Amino acid sequence: MTTEEIDRAAGVGLRSERGPILLAVMLSVGLVAIDATILATAVPSVVDDLGGFTQFPWLFSIYLLAQAVSVPIYGKLADLRGRKPIMLLGVGLFVLGSVLCGIAWSMPALIAFRLIQGLGAGAIQPIGMTIVGDIYTVAERAKVQGYIASVWGISSFVGPALGGVFSDFVSWRWIFFVNIPLGLAAAWVLTRRFKESVERQASHKIDYPGAVLLAIGGSLLLLGLLEGGVVWAWDSAASITILAAAVVLLTAFVLVERRAAEPILPLWVLGQRVLNSANSSALLIGVLMIGLSTYVPLFAQKVLGTSALVAGFALAAMTLGWPIAASLAGRIYLRVGFRTTMLFGSVIVVIGAGLLLTVDSGSAVLRLAAACFVIGLGLGFSASPSVVAAQSSVAWQTRGVVTGANMFARSVGSAVGVAVFGAVANGVLAARLGDSHADLETLPGEVLAPAIHGVYYGAAAAAVLLVVAVAFMPNRIVEQPLAK
Template identity: 40%
Template sequence: MTDTREAAPVATGSRLHLVFGALMLAMLMAALDQTIVATALPRIVGDLGGLSYLSWVVTAYLLAATASTPLWGKLGDIYGRKGIFLGLIVIFLVGSAFSGIAGNIGELIAARAVQGLGGGGLIVVTQAIIADLVSPERRGRYQGVLGGVFGVASVAGPLLGGYFTDNLSWRWVFYINLPIGLVALVLAGVFLNLPRGRQDRPRVDYLGMALLAAGVVCLVLITSLGGTTFPWVSPEIIGLGVASIVLLTAFVMVERRAVDPVLPPALARMPVFALASGIGFLIGFAQFAVLSFLPLFLQVVNGASATASGLLLLPMIIGMIITSVASGQVISRTGRYAVFPIVGTAMVAAGAFLLSTMNSGTSTGLASAYQFLFGLGLGLVSQVLVIAVQNNVRRDDLGAATSGATFFRSIGGSFGVAVFGSLLTSLLATNLTDLATAGRLSTADVATAAAAKNSPTALQALAAPVRDLVTGAYAQSLDTLFLIAAPVAFAGFLLACFLRDGSSS
């Protein structure tokens, strides 16, 4: 295998710092917009209408970002990452601007899809550019900081969204990207110097790209619509499942014959890539179960406001920052990375298990400790997997390898949210029905309790004894989700035990 140590141009000094600043800003924008819109949705519907299409404001972004992730990585390999990176910033800013000025829900959904095209690419290309700029020995230091930025932005998004919505306008959720993106665009345009791409005029695998994108769209639609818009066992969801299998099977067949495949089959045969992808999928699955539903626990069971629940997530953010940055520093000094995913997945599993023991009487300090442990584990896994893959591929495949590893984590997160969301609905319905059957809740109380999933303040309409019963049902249901996330993360731990230190040689 070609040694990436010699192929990567090494950047140093103030130019590197300015370019890295641009990369951090790009990562900040893309990560924020995965979650920042959530707390603004009720106000958006109040202004634009279209309640029945509300979920598509989130789904459109997720769909475009996930489907395009592998494509941007490959295009960067072919044409050079500077032009692709600058183009992605422009696409993202155009989507942000049109999201901000949207006059109806349809315009907003379309603009969010444009945002997703840019955002999904920015996360991948930003990580690949680091591998272009610095040698393998130094990548950990910078990838660790990027991981910290991603973690902070992902968790802080709802908090910032609520602040903008309450104090300015929901439109500022999108407008805030414009100054950030323009600074990143100028810094990268002036100071980022990268190779222009491959000189052998490769044939772009358009058929493979189309099949992969279509197959991923079907998968994301299954996770977004299954159990909500349509039952899991319905003609629509089954049809999407069959379509995804057919399209992705066709993609694999095309890739085997393609001159320059989107995801080179040789990558899948590399143990480190296969392991990193599997671990990423499982940790993404477990991670988003906690990130998506822990705020609901804090608001419904503990009675925290939306803003307070965001602040209560700070221990998790701090944990992610500490280990993401620290692990990167250690990898840069020692060249060893295999131990971090092993320890990290174990900590994620332990953290999820401890979170499953919480109830309304759990102290804030204890809950914070559980979150901190969970965050420490996440920080040891996500960026380290990217480093492991990058250090074991040829420079010509850096983008494809980076996007592949990121893609599987995104798909895992999508499935995690969908599966755990449906499971929560089922568990909650069972627990509330049991209380109603026992004569402890009225039919009206059950309806109010079910509505609290989308509006926790609805519980304030219930009498105190009834509210205690309902919060208990929520705690029991959510604890089950966290408990299930623990063995999922433990499966990631078992895979991580097979990772071995090493770099391309």
């Protein structure tokens, strides 16, 4: 970047020039955020049209797998080739996947096209956050993180509503076609307004062996965690084989990374106090988020007797509290430091998890929503500062890798959460019914309530561990240069 561009990135020059870039990032993140909720409400319509009821969970699993394992790879490529081409690649893949999903003729085809969407999402989320880290200072970044978090909050309301409208009055295919104008607008703004100059050296070498080992090993690990205890038993030959292969490939990945000239995921990421705390926090946040997003709506519908829409809004209270806290967090950590702010947030998460444990079959749904809102506040004060701290602790050349590692940790946390909470719920049911493979969706509320409360206890334990993880974050961090 030129001196003028660096000054502008630091807020010295024309601040308004960063506005369109931020808007493009928010539009891009909005693609992923809306997609996270819009499909769930349309599943019955999709199954009625395409069939494949037993296969539809793969619409979500394959997307998560593709997104999670590609994140670290995109992060490294963004450090080598620049943010702009990788972000445009992600948006392009997501839009292409959306078009193909919209014209899918069978459930297997739709699942395959969701994989393409997941590969696009794997670039959009971390590279968008990396761009924000590049062009805004620490003081500005917290407010901007609040803007991006608000995209998720708005999407949590807009997504289910759009999914219902398209399914009931138009066609489920439009839940994918709606991504086309958003993606094209984001790509157009990025192309026109985001200028960067990256020094491409002949000495740069992409770590292809590491990328392949991480992609396959990570996919097998997440596959084993997501489907273990669901599609196959934990002690089955399939589960043992998949998890053992994942361990072997990921061990080989570590050995390759130790010798690679420019590793996809440098091992020094695991040796820094700031990054260890940030990534551990991200993993636990992933655990908490999947626990809430999976079991809070189920509790609201089956135990409290609400509609699916009301249950969705109860969960949306969490994503409403998150951006509020994220926008306030910057003012706090600039005064009292990162660790103090994150400890404050994680304690609020513990309080929210405690409130969740007090909700029973006789509670009003507003009480459930209030607990989710408190947890969202705590996560906003914990998650946003941890990302800012991680990005600020490294220079431009490694900011993509660091952001990608943080997002990857959250994805792994979600997969671990699915496995752990599923085991907890099934364990409680097994103790009561003698059936460890009961279908949660078909059980009456009085039977289901204790199982979900077991999950809530697990979420409370994760919240306590989050306090421990953020306690290792330094309170003050020496900020590295915004740009090269």
